[in-house]
Amino acid sequence: MMSAILDSLDIVSRRMEQEQSDLKAVIKDRMQIRVTDTAIKDSVDRLIYNHCLKKKELQELFGLSRVTFNSRIEEATKEGIIRQPIIQGRTHLYNRFDVASFMDYMKHPKYSDRFDPINIVVENHKGGTGKSTTTVTLATAAALDLNLNARCLIIDLDPQGSTGQNLIHQADEDSVYMTAVDVALSSVEPDGDFAQYLASGYDHDELIKAIPFQTHLPNLDVIPAFPSDERFVDVYWGQDESGQKKLLTLLRDKIISVLKNEYDLIFIDTPPQNSPILWAVNETADAVLIPVTPREFDFASTSNYMATMP
Incomplete structure (x- = not known):
């Protein structure tokens, strides 16, 4: 009797592990989002995408004019401080890692x-x-x-x-x-x-x-x-x-x-x-x-x- 119970528990445990693995695959797929940026062959992680900042939002953070901001962000991109933005339609998006790097570059107060x-x-x-x-x-x-x-x-x-x-x-x-x-x-x-x-x-x-x-x-x-x-x-x-x-x-x-x-x-x-x-x-x-x-x-x-x- 005990042996049968243990065998049943083992079967259930292995089935749950497989179902968990299948569920993780589904979640991983749904956590990706396609963008119009042709330079990005794969999808973008949805969590990364959701917290991206639009170029205008980043400009407003520093309170700079459009011309001055564009000049500084072009400098940072050329120097390899940040990467090119993600293009979604006509919107330029900067992920939070690049935003953080740019804030350090601009010596934003910590x-x-x-x-x-x-x-x-x-x-x-x-x-x-x-x-x-x-x-x-x-x-x-x-x-x-x-x-x-x-x-x-x-x-x-x-x-x-x-x-x-x-x-x-x-x-x-x-x-x-x-x-x-x-x-x-x-x-x-x-x-x-x-x-x-x-x-x-x-x-x-x-x-x-x-x-x-x-x-x-x-x-x-x-x-x-x-x-x-x-x-x-x-x-x-x-x-x-x-x-x-x-x-x-x-x-x-x-x-x-x-x-x-x-x-x-x-x-x-x-x-x-x-x-x-x-x-x-x-x-x-x-x-x-x-x-x-x-x-x-x-x-x-x-x-x-x-x-x-x-």
Whole structure:
């Protein structure tokens, strides 16, 4: 009987994997858009296309006359700073990567010129309150704000990992995935990837900077999470009081402190639980956002959670 159940589960699992593969192929096809630009043989990624700026919009950003702007953008194109725009009908479109390069070329004011970096934690121990949606929406909006001109990072610390993994735009097949939890536990996991790289002579800070993956926006990166990150809770409870205090501050002292030298706005998505993972995140927080849905039980649950925060 048990053997038959296991065989059935195996069949279902393999069928789901195939269906997921088929679904990814369909999604990939629908995420492409054809343009009239004859220089582009293949389709353009829809996410890239949707966030392109028209030439007129780019001109208005810098407040330059048409003649002056055209002169500067022609200079940047000739110097290889930016590529030729995408032609769609009579419209000239510049993708966000070229826009970012042109802004640097024009010395457009950056967030870091005016403000210090800030770490924003989105949390609620109740599931389904919109933590992931809030995190991604705010981070994307901030990254798209050209006047803000900030470098943004999303750190996914929910072990289910859907937020971070879905945001990765391109990753090589041989890419090494390391999470914030992998780094935080490196001192007690000598066989882990991060500890192994350190033992091989790599610099700690340079490794931290290399962990984020690129999204479809040039100034928005992401550090994904994986189900194995749940082990942080078990490791924490296996430590003595001194070890527990150290684990709670590692994320702040060894990871966020480094990332704040690279990013202006850091958004952290958290698991729906009140656990050592969340306590470690709160040690890093400059700001805390607690989404709550307008339902009686959700509001009551959030009220109870707020009472535990002090």
